[in-house]
Amino acid sequence: MANTLYPESYYAASANAVPARPALQDDVETDVCVIGAGYTGLSSALFLLESGFRVTVLEAAKVGFGASGRNGGQIVNSYSRDIDVIERTVGPKQAQLLGHMAFEGSRIIRERVAKYNIQCDLKDGGVFAALSAKQMDHLESQKRLWERFGHTQLELLDQRRIREVVACDQYVGGMLDMSGGHIHPLNLALGEAAAVESLGGAIYEQSPAVRIERGANPVVHTPQGKVRAKFIIVAGNAYLGNLVSELAAKSMPCGTQVITTEPLGDELAKSLLPQDYCVEDCNYLLDYYRLTGDKRLIFGGGVVYGARDPANIEAIIRPKMLKAFPQLKDVKIDYAWTGNFLLTLSRLPQVGRLGDNIYYSQGCSGHGVTYTHLAGKVLAEALRGQAERFDAFADLPHYPFPGGQLLRTPFAALGAWYYGLRDKYGF
Incomplete structure (x- = not known):
């Protein structure tokens, strides 16, 4: 199996030292298998471990390889579509709950940095x-x-x-x-991964999920091993590929x-x-x-x-x-x-459950540093049986892109061209 390395970014060049993490080569059993070691997956794993779950994290490349280790490093509150848009879409009751959660992600990041002594150049003010x-x-x-x-x-x-x-x-x-x-986003992810391991969680790198065997006791298959779990959290976001066809159709x-x-x-x-x-x-x-x-x-x-x-x-x-x-x-x-x-077409995150035991969060639409940390907490709450906040996100409408995967790119580019003209000319 190929060894996928970080891109040649400033973050990779200035990353804190971390231990080598092995690829999965055995059959393991766990309470929760998390697919993806970015912010969503790591945040979910931390909250679950703190609640007493056994957690195994599968990462196709390296911790923070995707957006979590490449973004601009800015802690920005709310969602890619703000609370007023949500209110017009779903009504005041659901918007009230989502609105109060809109500022929680930044607090979670600071709590994690303080609790686990994460060295990530945290600075206040945006x-x-x-x-x-x-x-x-x-x-x-x-x-x-x-x-x-x-x-x-x-x-x-x-x-x-x-x-x-x-x-x-x-x-x-x-x-x-x-x-x-x-923050230094990759160092934040690496610090959160170290926190996961300090609580007994297992992280396997170079271990892409290639197939999910659904059922009462789902199994996640990798090229050289498999994980049997009670629950699965799908947290691959833009790097998930077509592992879950229902999710690929509604995002780009x-x-x-x-x-x-x-x-x-x-x-x-x-x-x-x-x-x-x-x-x-x-x-x-x-x-x-x-x-x-x-x-x-x-x-x-x-x-x-x-x-x-x-x-x-x-x-x-x-x-x-x-x-x-x-x-x-x-x-x-x-x-x-x-x-x-x-x-996503709505530019709002997509959160939900497939069957009884596969949970997911995806589609931050460029606004993910804070939201993903909140998502991890909300997913962990749902697995503990406290689903009110999970349901508030899950009830947001999910739309497929017009024309399916073939036409989603030109349609989105056309929309961006229009909004670019608005930015330039102020109309």
Whole structure:
């Protein structure tokens, strides 16, 4: 079996040391088999282990190989579609429950970092940056919306104030969320995996699930072994492939691109982001950026529908970085990579159960760092028989993409083109 390594990213190059984890080569029995060692799977495993379950995690490559170890590293609250959209979709009662959960993921991350002493460069503070008066109006509405659900760590920034936290003259204002922030995402995943193992959980790398034998006592098969379990949690997201056909039909892998500069030095780094907050703009096809622990700038943006790897990532993202920070025109780019996230048609997560004992969560739609940590808690609650919060997500409508898998990419790209025009011309 091939040994799948991490992509050549800044995160892989600066990852904390971890032990080698073997591939599964035996038949094992467990209470819960988790498929995927990204945030969803690791969060589920941790909550289950803390509740007394025996847990085995199967990872096709390495811990955090997918989106969990490649993303922009930003802790952003709520969902890819905000609570007001959920309220219009499902009504006030269900939205009330989902709304109060929208800010829980960031708290779970901080609790995990503190409880298990995870070294992942955690910093507080995230900025939503408005490029137009219309976007600023939206942020004012968003602040009122979030405060309605008890989230009060917010400050609106006028043009003077946003210049104090972001050295970029594109923005007319913004909103600061002090419960947001940023982390080294791969080191967070590696720390959570170590916590799983400290509680007696087993993690097998290079062990893709190739078949699920469904039934009263399901079995997950890998190339060299199998896991017999009482329950299965499917947490592969954009890297699940066609293992579960019912899930593949209602989602689409998409790629996003990230670059990382050479170290900037303290003075230049502080001149760009004086308070060391992370930033994302308010466009539909948004740009996002932050400083690393060693004072590099990480800058990401763009979407490739269908998850193809672009030939030249730097050529796509560097112009976006220079538009925000032209003073970096002579700065070298040390790393460039792409990673896949899973898009749903509604841009809301898909949560549910297949039969009596196969649970899943997928489709964060680019908003997964906080949601996946919440999802792990909600899935663990459901396996313990406390399903109210699980049901609130499971009752969200799941739509297949028009035209099926053949046409989902061009339809999504057409929609992105339309919203890109809206971003550019403000209509």
